[in-house]
Amino acid sequence: MTSIIKNPDLVDEGRVRVEWARNNMPALRKVYEELADKKPFEGYRVSLCLHITKETGVFVEYLKRLGAEVSLAASNPLSTQDDVAAYLASIGVNVFGWRGMSSEDYYRMLATALDIKPNLVVDDGGDLHSLIHSRFPELASKIIGGTEETTTGVIRLKALEAEGRLRYPVIAVNDTPTKRVIDNKYGTGQSTVDGLLRATSLLIAGKTVVVAGYGYVGRGVAQRFRGLGAKVVVTEVDPLKALEAHLDGFQVMPMAEAAKIGDIFVTCTGMRDVIRGEHIKLMKDGVFLANAGHFNVEIDIKALEDMARDKRSVRPYVGEYRLEDGRKIYLLGEGRLINLVAAEGHPPDVMMASFSNQMLSLLYLVEHGSEMDRKVYLVPEEIDRKVAEYLLSGWDIKIDRLTEEQEKYWRDWRV
Numbered sequence: 001m002t003s004i005i006k007n008p009d010l011v012d013e014g015r016v017r018v019e020w021a022r023n024n025m026p027a028l029r030k031v032y033e034e035l036a037d038k039k040p041f042e043g044y045r046v047s048l049c050l051h052i053t054k055e056t057g058v059f060v061e062y063l064k065r066l067g068a069e070v071s072l073a074a075s076n077p078l079s080t081q082d083d084v085a086a087y088l089a090s091i092g093v094n095v096f097g098w099r100g101m102s103s104e105d106y107y108r109m110l111a112t113a114l115d116i117k118p119n120l121v122v123d124d125g126g127d128l129h130s131l132i133h134s135r136f137p138e139l140a141s142k143i144i145g146g147t148e149e150t151t152t153g154v155i156r157l158k159a160l161e162a163e164g165r166l167r168y169p170v171i172a173v174n175d176t177p178t179k180r181v182i183d184n185k186y187g188t189g190q191s192t193v194d195g196l197l198r199a200t201s202l203l204i205a206g207k208t209v210v211v212a213g214y215g216y217v218g219r220g221v222a223q224r225f226r227g228l229g230a231k232v233v234v235t236e237v238d239p240l241k242a243l244e245a246h247l248d249g250f251q252v253m254p255m256a257e258a259a260k261i262g263d264i265f266v267t268c269t270g271m272r273d274v275i276r277g278e279h280i281k282l283m284k285d286g287v288f289l290a291n292a293g294h295f296n297v298e299i300d301i302k303a304l305e306d307m308a309r310d311k312r313s314v315r316p317y318v319g320e321y322r323l324e325d326g327r328k329i330y331l332l333g334e335g336r337l338i339n340l341v342a343a344e345g346h347p348p349d350v351m352m353a354s355f356s357n358q359m360l361s362l363l364y365l366v367e368h369g370s371e372m373d374r375k376v377y378l379v380p381e382e383i384d385r386k387v388a389e390y391l392l393s394g395w396d397i398k399i400d401r402l403t404e405e406q407e408k409y410w411r412d413w414r415v
Contacts, residue, residue: 001071001115003089006082006098014054014087018061021054025352026394027387031359032062040363042067047118049073049110049128050149051340052080052088052097055351059358060093068120070094073113075124077101078333079340107131114139120362121146121168125294126153133160133167140167144369147171147361148376149354151184151215152270152294157376169372171361176379178353178387180216187350189220191339192266192292193228199317199332199342200288202264205229210262212255212298213269214241221266221292222250233258235274255279264288266338267298277303285327289335296335304329317342352394356387 022029046068050056056072064070072088074080074097082099089095094116096109110131121143123129129146132139145168148154154174160166173179196202209230211222222232222245233251235258236242246252255275258265259282267274270293277300291298305311308321308329317338319331333341345351360383365372392399402410 001094003085003093003095004097004109004112005085005089005095006080008086008089010083010086011090014057014081014083014085014090017054017081017084018057018087021348021351022058022061024348025055025058025355027390028058028062028352028356028359030390030394031356032066035066035359035363039067040366041120044120044366045069045071045116045118046120046122046362047071047073047113047116047128048122049075049113050122050124051075051345052085052095053340053345053351054081054084055346055348055355057084057088058348059351059355060088061091062359063362064091064093069116071096071113071116071118073097073109073128074101074106075127076337076340077103077106078336079345081344111135117142119144120365122149122358122362123147123153124149126150126156129153129157129160129170133165137167143168145169145171145365145372147173147358147365149358150174150270150294151217154376155270161374161376166374166376169365169369169375169377171365171377171379173354173357173361173379176357176384176387178384178391179357179379182353182391183346183350184216185220185223187220187346188217188268188292188339189222189224190350191343191346192221192290193224195338195341195343196264196266196288196290196332199290199315199338200330202288204264207231207263208233208261209264209266210235210255210258211250212265212267212274213271213293214238214245214250215268217292218245218268219248221268222248225264225266226250230264233262256282259283262287265290267291267293269293269298270295272297273300274298276300277307280304280307280323280329283327283329286330288330288332290332290338291335292338294337299331299335301331301335304331349395353387353391356390357383360386 071094234245
């Protein structure tokens with residue numbers, strides 16, 4: 001196969017970028033080193049749909065070194081780092097993606113990544129799993145299993161399972177504690193702020209930031225903005241999460257009320273139409289709309305365009321929409337993932353948690369996939385614990401151990 005990328009001449013820049021990430025992902029390096037002699041993926045074909053970033057570059061490079069034939073498609077039209085794509089193509093990875101792809105190209109590249117007829121599938125958002133089930137069901141019989149990186153993708157896969165249509169087992173890497181806490185909360189929290197600052201160069205202190213959704217991503221985003229001095233409002237549909245946001249010290253209200261007072265809006269839900277035309281009508285002049293969920297459906301962009309008298313680009317990744325009444329609404333990153341469109345996504349030392357889980361989950365599928373039902377599974381607890389230990393070791397953090405007497409006390413039911 002021949003990779004389809006933007007510029008192969010960027011290979012040297014990509015090599016340095018991946019090297020930087022590799023040096024800051026000690027836990028993932030430890031996983032790789034323990035498996036290197038065994039080459040457990042020898043003879044396996046792995047199709048992946050992931051953000052083509054320097055961190056993904058390290059994961060994919062290790063997969064190839066461990067024996068896999070690898071085919072990688074971009075999981076977002078605007079998140080690819082073209083120099084990383086060039087480097088991966090130079091080392092024999094089949095790469096299909098570039099920054100600025102059209103929607104048509106995006107889905108065509110997803111299909112191309114399946115040409116290797118994979119045994120294992122790694123996805124970020126569920127598009128690759130969905131494509132297999134809708135357009136290429138004949139491939140499913142050869143697939144041992146798959147993994148899923150995001151909340152949105154897990155929701156889609158559980159819907160497939162509920163309908164009895166899931167064709168192979170999938171491990172929900174997104175739902176394991178070391179991924180949810182480190183990646184979703186701390187990674188997305190920091191990188192969302194990073195993306196918004198790079199796109200706008202705004203002062204955050206004193207502004208009212210409305211965070212839609214208080215899952216792990218929303219918690220991280222809300223906390224990071226509060227740390228910069230923002231007044232943070234949370235909107236929710238889940239009463240338990242709304243209670244948690246309230247007890248964490250945030251204002252909680254419906255979007256229809258928050259729309260009147262917010263300066264910056266960040267959607268973190270995985271649901272479509274969280275910010276609708278009815279909300280935009282209530283917003284102040286000069287507000288900023290950003291999305292930290294997976295797909296560009298959380299903000300109703302069509303409604304915004306229908307309401308606009310004209311629009312223009314005023315900065316990279318900042319679209320200005322002038323409404324009929326003269327108000328200006330600024331949409332960041334075309335409503336796509338602001339942390340990947342306007343910044344570099346999660347830091348390497350965040351992504352080593354996710355990709356360590358991915359690597360060990362793929363190994364688990366190789367060893368146990370034939371015995372597993374066609375269901376969505378949690379990451380086995382022993383894998384999550386092992387990843388936590390790798391992370392602590394990589395950061396040179398030591399912890400206590402239970403004594404023998406404590407172990408006995410833990411197991412004894414008597415008073």
